[in-house]
Amino acid sequence: MAFREKGILFILSGPSGVGKGTVCRALRKRGTSLKYSISVTTREPRKGEIDGVHYFFKSREEFKGMVQNNKLLEWAEYVGNFYGTPIDYVRETLDSGQDVILEIEVQGALQVKKRFDEGIFIFLAPPSLQELKKRITGRGTETASLIENRLTMAKSEIELMQHYDYVVENDEVQAACDRIEAIVTGEHCKVSRLIEKYKRFSEVD
Amino acid sequence: MAFREKGILFILSGPSGVGKGTVCRALRKRGTSLKYSISVTTREPRKGEIDGVHYFFKSREEFKGMVQNNKLLEWAEYVGNFYGTPIDYVRETLDSGQDVILEIEVQGALQVKKRFDEGIFIFLAPPSLQELKKRITGRGTETASLIENRLTMAKSEIELMQHYDYVVENDEVQAACDRIEAIVTGEHCKVSRLIEKYKRFSEVD
Incomplete structure (x- = not known):
């Protein structure tokens, strides 16, 4: 039987307001092979x-x-x-x-991590906390105290970054998409995922 | 002091005849930021x-x-x-x-691995051993017994793939370059390389 590579689960996560939804929509538009959960x-x-x-x-x-x-x-x-x-x-x-991509809050991502450790966890980060504040404020839907809450939460979420594999700065949506696509390509080139394929190919020759 | 990311050493290696030189020249033409050793x-x-x-x-x-x-x-x-x-x-x-890229034979790469384990080791693989044989034969410079020697060596080198981080199939030069560039981008997004940056950025706010 030919070697068949399994798909990879990518978890895209990050603080509220960082732009997860925007980045995911932009990725979808590109027509990548990622399936959305x-x-x-x-x-x-x-x-x-x-x-x-x-x-x-x-x-x-x-x-x-x-x-x-x-x-x-x-x-x-x-x-x-x-x-x-x-x-x-x-x-x-x-x-x-x-491949499957899952766009999710940080707390949800940590739940996934416990149950599906082989997933690849990508943390979408703001260029700075000031910029995150601007983005949350820019929505125009939040009160001052809600904005402060969100920033405090973002800070504590950034501390959870250590549980992730990659961090992608969302300075600009298309640049963030480029990085995510590069991560997907790179993960598919990992020796640990392909070693079985090459072992077989050495056997048949 | 601002966080300054260090460069990464990429080691591009693989069996003789697989096309390391061709891929490296094509990468150079693209004008990537990789410095050649x-x-x-x-x-x-x-x-x-x-x-x-x-x-x-x-x-x-x-x-x-x-x-x-x-x-x-x-x-x-x-x-x-x-x-x-x-x-x-x-x-x-x-x-x-x-970043530095080093194009090197498999035995040399294993020497580097012992002395510089933090390097990122990329194995350039032929699409099949038949294809590798075609490429070596195509040079027109090798005798039949030399070709057989090279194939035997290639097989044993493929077994050393487990010491590498990534494997890039050189089915087509530009596709191989795309994968290598993706690996470089992805490695720069590794949390382990950037965590210090984000720790500081949380402190200053």
């Missing part, structure tokens, strides 16, 4: 949202069952609804040889 | 060769002195002349923040 949620589908495409929609009972049966890589509650990453979907996609 | 040699300068640019030209006595004083990362004898990689030049370039 589909979350499970208990919230109601919005107009136009399709089950299995935008989300997997589940009842609270079903969601609890998934948590109890270790079917979620990570999960969290947000404004009264539950959100999580289904482990089966991720594993099946990786087994089919495709 | 300059070898020390005891052979006579050829017309147009400049000391300190193409090679560092040394007498056999001087060369032996460098070996004895651990001034060479690796060295070898080839057709009666000595060739080596000067450790001081490499260290100074890395300290100045520039």
Whole structure:
């Protein structure tokens, strides 16, 4: 049987306001081979949202069952609804040889790290805390005390960077995408991932 | 003092005939920021060769002195002349923040590995042993028994791949260059290289 490389799970994470969503959308536009993980949620589908495409929609009972049966890589509650990453979907996609990218908050990433250590953890960092403050303030939706909370949280999240493999500075969206694509390419060249392929190729000759 | 990232030493190596020289020349043409290591040699300068640019030209006595004083990362004898990689030049370039790339035979790379484990070792691999045979035969300069010798050596060198960090398939020169450039970018994003930078940036705010 020919050697078939498995996909790699990339976890893109970082402080709130750093631009994870923007970077992910820009990556999608580039049409990379990365598959985007589909979350499970208990919230109601919005107009136009399709089950299995935008989300997997589940009842609270079903969601609890998934948590109890270790079917979620990570999960969290947000404004009264539950959100999580289904482990089966991720594993099946990786087994089919495709990479998966997961865009997620720092706390969620650390949950994933515990359960899926072979993932590649990328920390998206702001160029400076001043710049992060500007970005959060720029949204115009947060109060001064909320902004301060976020910055304090960002500082403590930066301290968790040591649990990650890579850090990508989001100074400019396209530059950040270039770095993420380079990381993906480089990870696929790791000897540890390819040694079996070359062992076989030496045998057959 | 601002954080200043040190350069990284990349060692590009692989079996004879795989195309290390071609890939290195193509990388040079791209004008990447990689500095090419300059070898020390005891052979006579050829017309147009400049000391300190193409090679560092040394007498056999001087060369032996460098070996004895651990001034060479690796060295070898080839057709009666000595060739080596000067450790001081490499260290100074890395300290100045520039990356260095070293194109070298597998045995030389393993010598470097022992003395400079923090280097990033890239194995340039042929798409198959059949293809490698074609490339060696295509040179038209080798006898049948020499070709067989080289293939046997290539097989044993592929077994040494486990001591490397990355393997880049040289299926097509530009594709191989793309992968090497991605590896360089990815290595510069490693958390282990940047954690000090972000620790400081959290302190000053």
